[in-house]
Amino acid sequence: xxxxxxxxxxxxxxxxxxxxxxxxxxxxxxxxxxxxxxxxxxxxxxxxxxxxxxxxxxxxxxxxxxxxxxxxxxxxxxxxxxxxxxxxxxxxxxxxxxxxxxxxxxxxxxxxxxxxxxxxxxxxxxxxxxxxxxxxxxxxxxxxxxxxxxxxxxxxxxxxxxxxxxxxxxxxxxxxxxxxxxxxxxxxxxxxxxxxxxxxxxxxxxxxxxxxxxxxxxxxx
Amino acid sequence: xxxxxxxxxxxxxxxxxxxxxxxxxxxxxxxxxxxxxxxxxxxxxxxxxxxxxxxxxxxxxxxxxxxxxxxxxxxxxxxxxxxxxxxxxxxxxxxxxxxxxxxxxxxxxxxxxxxxxxxxxxxxxxxxxxxxxxxxxxxxxxxxxxxxxxxxxxxxxxxxxxxxxxxxxxxxxxxxxxxxxxxxxxxxxxxxxxxxxxxxxxxxxxxxxxxxxxxxxxxxx
DNA sequence: ATCAGAACTTGACGGCCGTCAAGAAATTCA
DNA sequence: TGAATTTCTTGACGGCCGTCAAGTTCTGAT
Numbered sequence: 091x092x093x094x095x096x097x098x099x100x101x102x103x104x105x106x107x108x109x110x111x112x113x114x115x116x117x118x119x120x121x122x123x124x125x126x127x128x129x130x131x132x133x134x135x136x137x138x139x140x141x142x143x144x145x146x147x148x149x150x151x152x153x154x155x156x157x158x159x160x161x162x163x164x165x166x167x168x169x170x171x172x173x174x175x176x177x178x179x180x181x182x183x184x185x186x187x188x189x190x191x192x193x194x195x196x197x198x199x200x201x202x203x204x205x206x207x208x209x210x211x212x213x214x215x216x217x218x219x220x221x222x223x224x225x226x227x228x229x230x231x232x233x234x235x236x237x238x239x240x241x242x243x244x245x246x247x248x249x250x251x252x253x254x255x256x257x258x259x260x261x262x263x264x265x266x267x268x269x270x271x272x273x274x275x276x277x278x279x280x281x282x283x284x285x286x287x288x289x290x291x292x293x294x295x296x297x298x299x300x301x302x303x304x305x306x307x308x309x310x311x
Numbered sequence: 312x313x314x315x316x317x318x319x320x321x322x323x324x325x326x327x328x329x330x331x332x333x334x335x336x337x338x339x340x341x342x343x344x345x346x347x348x349x350x351x352x353x354x355x356x357x358x359x360x361x362x363x364x365x366x367x368x369x370x371x372x373x374x375x376x377x378x379x380x381x382x383x384x385x386x387x388x389x390x391x392x393x394x395x396x397x398x399x400x401x402x403x404x405x406x407x408x409x410x411x412x413x414x415x416x417x418x419x420x421x422x423x424x425x426x427x428x429x430x431x432x433x434x435x436x437x438x439x440x441x442x443x444x445x446x447x448x449x450x451x452x453x454x455x456x457x458x459x460x461x462x463x464x465x466x467x468x469x470x471x472x473x474x475x476x477x478x479x480x481x482x483x484x485x486x487x488x489x490x491x492x493x494x495x496x497x498x499x500x501x502x503x504x505x506x507x508x509x510x511x512x513x514x515x516x517x518x519x520x521x522x523x524x525x526x527x528x529x530x531x532x
Numbered sequence: 533a534t535c536a537g538a539a540c541t542t543g544a545c546g547g548c549c550g551t552c553a554a555g556a557a558a559t560t561c562a
Numbered sequence: 563t564g565a566a567t568t569t570c571t572t573g574a575c576g577g578c579c580g581t582c583a584a585g586t587t588c589t590g591a592t
Contacts, residue, residue: 151452155461155532159452172441183448205434212433213426219440220393226447227404231372231380233455234493238549240376264570272455274550279571295558311376459579485540495580500541516588 096120096143096194099167102214110208117200121193129185129193138195139174142166145191148266151183160270162222163188163261169218174198233272236311241271242281243310246291250301260297317341317364317415320388323435331429338421342414350406350414359416360395363387366412369487372404381491383443384409384482390439395419454493457532462492463502464531467512471522481518 097103097114106114120143123129129140129147147164161183164170170185175198196204205212232241245267250256260267264275271278282299285291290307292300301307318324318335327335341364344350350361350368368385382404385391391406396419417425426433453462466488471477481488485496492499503520506512511528513521522528 151448153452153456154465155457157456159455161448161451172444175441176438182445202434205437206430209427209430209433212430212437213423216426216433216436216440217397219437219444220396223393223440223444223447224403226444226451227372227382230382230447230451230454230493231374233451234380234490235374235378236376244375263568269455275570276551276572277549280549283571484538496540497542497581498579501579504541 096141096192099143100141100169101167102169102211102218104214105210106208114196114204118194118196121195123187123191123193125187125189125191127187129187129191136173137198139169139171139198139201140185141194141196142168142170143192143194145193146188147185147191147193148188149183149185150269158269159272160262160266161226163270169215172219174201175215238271238273238277239281239284240310241273242278243285243290243307245271246285246299246301247304247307250304256304257294257298257300260299317362317413320364321362321390322388323390323432323439325435326431327429335417335425339415339417342416344408344412344414346408346410346412348408350408350412357394358419360390360392360419360422361406362415362417363389363391364413364415366414367409368406368412368414369409370404370406371490379490380493381483381487382447384491390436393440395422396436459492459494459498460502460505461531462494463499464506464511464528466492467506467520467522468525468528471525477523477525478515478519478521481520 097111097118103111103114118141121129123145130136142164144166146166147168147170148160149162149164149170150158151161152158162168162170164185174196205215232244236244249261250258262270264278268275268278282291282293285307286293288306290301290303292302294300318332318339324332324335339362342350344366351357363385365387367387368389368391369381370383370385370391371379372382373379383389383391385406395417426436453465457465470482471479483491485499489496489499503512503514506528507514509527511522511524511531513523515521
């Protein structure tokens with residue numbers, strides 16, 4: 091892995107010059123996790139900011155009743171760790187590598203120093219947090235007020251829109267998708283079968299979905 | 312209303328000196344809203360950071376199906392406006408004054424200048440956002456995976472814990488509480504009656520609730 | 533204090549969807 | 563490639579809870 095790879099790839103450091111990136115690189119720690127492993131505790135304490143240098147990470151939260159909820163699917167370049175930024179914040183979520191994943195971490199105190207020194211970093215982090223807040227607000231509203239059918243229809247059209255294609259492969263297993271949408275794998279199977287019967291989508295082998303009628307899909311209640 | 316009242320009362324400006332607060336005060340705009348009015352559009356554009364100087368504000372979001380979801384209940388000193396901080400962010404939520412409320416607002420560009428000049432502000436805002444993110448993560452998980460009964464029990468114990476008392480008045484009408492918890496007023500009535508029958512709480516006139524068995528309440532599934 | 537309107541409670545009913553189970557399909561690993 | 567394991571699908575069933583309705587209590591304005 092080339093040096094600087096990780097810090098140069100993260101949007102939150104985008105305004106910084108080469109020397110400043112070198113400084114940051116010197117305080118960053120590198121880690122590698124095989125697919126399926128848990129990024130948590132171990133040699134990576136909870137009070138660090140994590141940067142996904144390469145790979146994919148699922149971020150879960152555990153509910154009181156033992157169920158888990160998929161909160162985020164982090165991609166290369168994404169960061170995680172609200173917990174890294176403040177004291178007295180108990181982390182209740184945990185990450186799991188979906189594929190072999192490289193991660194860089196910066197300790198809380200180091201990162202706070204950086205933010206003091208380079209205000210642009212804080213502002214960039216604020217942007218990230220703001221987007222995440224908006225996303226979570228929509229997700230909360232959605233799971234609280236809409237049917238499973240509507241949530242799934244919405245997820246499909248949003249994913250297609252993000253990928254700018256009508257035919258795409260679901261990036262998650264049904265079980266993960268279920269915990270993300272606040273439902274069960276069985277319900278997802280059923281609803282997809284329903285959409286297909288209605289002619290709204292076509293299911294192909296390998297979790298591939300083709301959208302036939304995006305407009306009608308969005309009208310699903 | 313005394314000058315400086317609003318900027319001096321907000322935690323995000325807590326590290327600043329008196330002169331700096333004067334500077335900020337000069338770019339702040341003051342507003343007053345009677346109880347029940349909507350803080351939105353009108354003379355207050357969407358691209359401002361809002362500070363609740365005095366009063367209470369409900370922040371709602373509208374779902375695709377027309378239902379509304381109560382996201383936050385802002386108190387004096389709280390801020391709102393992720394939307395204020397980035398471009399290209401469509402606001403989907405709206406605020407409503409619960410009681411007569413004073414609000415100060417700072418325009419996005421002004422606030423961004425402030426953050427560049429005084430890094431402590433960004434860091435304080437990050438703290439606020441981080442807490443809000445954590446709260447929303449828990450709320451999402453809760454509405455997605457737990458029963459109405461468990462969510463209500465949890466809300467009651469949390470509210471009591473926050474107020475450090477076992478007897479307290481519900482701060483919201485049942486309808487608002489319902490949209491906050493992702494349920495209906497009828498279900499809340501029923502579940503409270505159930506808790507009372509189980510001896511876990513006692514309901515008194517005026518939306519006052521007394522908790523008799525907090526431990527058992529938390530075990531509700 | 534009185535009264536109108538809002539908020540709340542309670543019952544009956546029905547549908548959505550979660551659970552359990554069993555068989556089919558797909559993926560992984562040797 | 564072939565077998566073992568995981569994932570997925572489909573059916574049957576039941577319970578939670580949302581909806582509608584009607585009666586009651588609460589609240590606030592005159």
